[in-house]
Amino acid sequence: MNQITMPVLPQMNELWQKTLNWQPNELQQQQFQRLYELIVEGNRSLNLTRITEPIEFWEKHLWDSLRGIARLLPANGNSDKNSDFPAPPVHKAIDIGTGGGFPGLPIAIALPHLSVTLLDSTRKKIAFLETVLPSLGIENAAALVGRSDEIARQPQHKQAYDLALLRAVGAASLCAKCALPLLKDGGLAILYRGNWTVEEETELQSTIERLGGTIESVEAFTTPASxxxxxxxxxxxVVRQFERPIL
Structure with a gap:
């Protein structure tokens, strides 16, 4: 039987550097390639992603994941890159609704000193991620099955994280309700969105005020390939969550 040759991801070092002022080292490139291979293999039995072409995977899963935390990446030639974002130190992150591991896995690869929890309510996807982590040699991430509202009641997770990541989870107001109870005071939630409207921002503002949060900034950008x-x-x-539940 002929062995199927897996396509190779483009390295895109110039684009990494130009757009994020960062580029992966050799080990990280290898981990990205292996992650791509594992996702394509896992897709045969699990609905992980429809994005499997190499350049599209690079842009929409790797680059897009890291664009959200660009100012946390180690600066290449820019010493003040991280000076204003985020304000408190970042040690623990949680990727809510991680699915196939995005954006959490690329972030764990790019920031090996950051502890990343990959949370999803689908047990099969978490079981898949539990096989991926050792295959990639990632020791700073762990997979967790559950719903954000359930684990936010657990002492080890409630107000325990510096950073919450939400990509393709749902409406922005729902994302805020999922994320803010898990964040420490001063913690940051990053909502990955496609388009963004004034109506969405108005609805989100009214939601997060009741949860003790504020919209710090909205960044618009375009993906580098497409x-x-x-x-x-x-x-x-900005303040501790109210004791009464937010319905």
């Missing part, structure tokens, strides 16, 4: 429209919405946890 020129797709993207937004990242940054929410800051």
């Amino acid at each position: 020129q797709g429209a993207r937004h990242c919405v940054y929410l800051r946890k």
Whole structure:
């Protein structure tokens, strides 16, 4: 039987550097390639992603994941890159609704000193991620099955994270309700969005005020290969969550 040759991801070092002022080292390149291979293999039995072409995978899963935390990446030739974002130190992150591991896995690869929890309510996807982590040699991430509202009641997770990541989870107001109870005071939630409207921002503002959060910034950008429209919405946890539940 002929062995199927897996396509090789483009390295895109110039684009990494130009757009994020960062590029992966050799080990990280190898981990990205292996992650791509595992996702394509896993897709045969699990609905992980429809994005499997190499350049599209690079742009929409790797680059897009890291664009949201660009100012946390180690600067290449820019010493003040991280000076204003986020304000408190970032040690623990949670990727809510991680699915196939995005954006959490690329972030764990790019930031090996960051502890990343990959949360999803689908047990099969978490079981898949539990096989992926050792295959990639990732020791700074762990997979967790559950719903955000359930684990937010557990002492080890409630107000325990510096950073919450939400990509393709649902409406922005729902994302805020999922993320803010898990964040420490001063923690940051990053909502990965496609388009972004004034109506969405108005609805989100009314929601997060009741949860003790504020919209810190909204960044609009385009993806480097296909020129797709993207937004990242940054929410800051400013006060402790109210004791009464938010329905």
